[in-house]
Amino acid sequence: MKITAGKKEKKSPGIRRQVVLSFGGFILIILALLWVFQIALLGPFYRLIKINEVKGVAQTLENNLESETLEETASRLVNATNTAIVVSDELGRLYVAKKASEKYVRLEGLTPYDLRNIFDGVNLQGGTKMETYRSQVETWFGGTEEGILYARTVRTKSGLNRLILLESELTPVDSTLETLRVQLSCLTVVMVLLGGVLAFFLSRRIARPIAAVNESAKSLAKGQYEIRFEGSGCREVAELADTLNYAAEELSKVEGLRRELLANVSHDLRTPLTMIKGYSEVMRDLPGENTPENVQIIIDETERLTNLVNDLLDLSRLEAGVVPLDRTRFNLTESIRAILTRYDKLAGYHFPFQAGEAVWVCADELRISQVVYNLVNNAVTYAGADKTVSLCQTVENEKVRISVTDTGEGIPADKLKDIWERYYKVDKEHKRAQVGTGLGLSIVKNILDLHGGSYGVESELGKGSTFWFELKLAEETTALPDPQEAAH
The missing domain is CATH 3.30.450.20 (PAS domain)
Incomplete structure (x- = not known):
């Protein structure tokens, strides 16, 4: 690319100038046509009409x-x-x-x-x-x-x-031509003056609200999301102002959620780092504190920190659409059972899983496992006093639905549509999850979108929530000989 220093980019004419020039050009064309037809072509047209009139008389007489x-x-x-x-x-x-x-x-x-x-x-x-x-x-x-x-x-x-x-x-027609010439001269002057005035006021009426919207848009681009766009004049300008007002509201909401996410992530990063630093200093300064228990705490917090960073990276890559899917045919039922065995270390929690048959799907097994992990982690975070997270597998219309249910406080109905959005958090007070990082639902949404799967949530205040997702079945599904509830 060749760049010329000091050369200003040529700006296209503004809407006011374009309206004036277009209106003026239109008036000049009309006046030119009037002069041509009324002055230059009046004689030939008159002769042609008289000749046709004479021929018409002759034809009538002939008949x-x-x-x-x-x-x-x-x-x-x-x-x-x-x-x-x-x-x-x-x-x-x-x-x-x-x-x-x-x-x-x-x-x-x-x-x-x-x-x-x-x-x-x-x-x-x-x-x-x-x-x-x-x-x-x-x-x-x-x-x-x-x-x-x-x-x-x-x-x-x-x-x-x-x-x-x-x-x-x-x-x-000489006298007629002279009369028309005088009339058209006066008409030309009147039309030019009137057209100029109309073009000025019309361009001003159109350009002023657009210029105002343009200035407000510049403020919006600088991050002033409280700006309001006033649409007046044409219907299209009013609709543009309404659209920009909606965009400003959404950007303001996203900006608020982004700041909240940074605060939450900062909190989640600071906590394990503080514990790692504290236990390390204790092990360094106090004799006899270099115990396997303290080392395990450091390892656990390091793993928590690693999971948080990985989730942030996964969410960023998923939203950018740069995550390739490695689709394979695998047994979803057994994959979920294997995942649930890893939650045995959570003392006091129960994970019953209802599945009537072994279901096979064609998907990225690693990513679908990530979906299950995040939904279970989210349910554990908001589990009720019974510490039970129930999973259910159902098959209908060549699709399998996996549901994850907790018995927690539930989610208000007016917030259900927002919980999948990035940066969104139902409770504004930061709550450190017992398992996971708090970014799970955003990751779930992006992974299922890549697979073309559907997902949703059903919740009732005081009775808990049920998160679910659906995938298309692969060709082969094997019935289990003795389906029963498996608790983990």
């Missing part, structure tokens, strides 16, 4: 050439379109002659001879002819008169030949 109402139709068309009409045959005999105004002189005074020549000339050109003319007479508005001459020869259904001659005026 009514043998009708008894031809004369009435021609009169109606003259009044509607101000188009002069002449209808004759190939011999020059007139059938209709309608004058639109005094200005139309091209169709006046035509003799039968002229009509025959026109009929023959139009036939030679394919039966249709159109031309425009410009007179030398100036109009009252300035400019000269223009008109359209249109001729068409047709054969009726009865086989008769007819000539249709039409003449229509092209009104000069």
Whole structure:
């Protein structure tokens, strides 16, 4: 990667500037289209419309050439379109002659001879002819008169030949163009000013709440979790503010739990270290204190310290998703029985295990053993006066469920959904577990998530809690010959 010292990163334009530029560009495009269509293309459009109008009159006359109402139709068309009409045959005999105004002189005074020549000339050109003319007479508005001459020869259904001659005026549009030009100039100035004002206020309305949210987000990034985001203006900005407020609350909660975890872990680290140091100094300074009992205490506290560090490392790796699973097919029932035998040293505790059959699963045996250990350790920590932790194995729908039940105080219903979260602790006063490190449930959750297994907890205040997890069965499950409760 090549880094250029002293070169500032180019920032993209802000939302206010983008809104103003976009709005201004939109206004300029609209004005440009208005100028093009109303000024540059007005003349060609007008000519095209008049030509199509004349052709439409000719088509209507053609459809009514043998009708008894031809004369009435021609009169109606003259009044509607101000188009002069002449209808004759190939011999020059007139059938209709309608004058639109005094200005139309091209169709006046035509003799039968002229009509025959026109009929023959139009036939030679394919039966249709159109031309425009410009007179030398100036109009009252300035400019000269223009008109359209249109001729068409047709054969009726009865086989008769007819000539249709039409003449229509092209009104000069110079004065109209000048009027439109003045109007559009004024409209351009008004639209530019109005568009600028609207763009300014619109961009300000959109950009101000976003800028406020951005500044609050910077404070949130610095760890000020008590910050509140005020969303106003657009719905999306309000929703963004609500989302960031929720994120700030969650981050504040996580930060509190993180600090609590550090305090708890510090306490758990300090206790075995203090005992190790104390017994070591006693063995060093006092004659006769170098006994196997004191050495065993140091070994036990060292093991406790090692377990705590290992649990912290396991939790960190599990949450980072860097723990590979070594899936094998193993006997889950026997694995649990083997684990329970290691709790025999806990004087006064009982670990009954109900299992009706030997169940095989395909999973990481070491990690699943870690799940069982942590659930049992958690139950031992909160066991009731009878010091009994019960385990139960049930099989249903090709899944095996392992339940671990204690008879302790139970967990409030409003806290059940949080106990699996990292850093969470039900009782805020730090309680040093008799077995384990207090990080067990977080480790259980992450291991079961990696296996795709399900887990949960059922609890009632004053009656204890039951933690459970489920795994899919492997293909082979062997029934036990004499299923009975095994107490350890």
